[in-house]
Amino acid sequence: xxxxxQALTAISNTFVHRDxxxxxxxxxxxxxxxxxxxxxxxxxxxxxxWFNRExxxxxxxxxxxxxx
Numbered sequence: 001x002x003x004x005x006q007a008l009t010a011i012s013n014t015f016v017h018r019d020x021x022x023x024x025x026x027x028x029x030x031x032x033x034x035x036x037x038x039x040x041x042x043x044x045x046x047x048x049x050w051f052n053r054e055x056x057x058x059x060x061x062x063x064x065x066x067x068x
Contacts, residue, residue, distance in 0.1 A: 031038050037055030041048060
């Protein structure tokens with residue numbers, strides 16, 4: 001009975017993680033195509049974690065990256 005319960009928990013966890021992964025992938029796909037800049041910062045380190053294409057375009061337009 002314990003083994004069946006553990007198997008059920010494992011299967012349930014697999015579905016939860018799969019659903020979370022799909023939700024995150026859908027959100028990321030949406031944010032990538034937004035016509036506005038989106039920047040994600042790590043709240044613990046205040047470092048840039050992610051940005052979409054429009055945010056990169058805006059930043060590069062206003063503060064061009066130095067090229068060697």
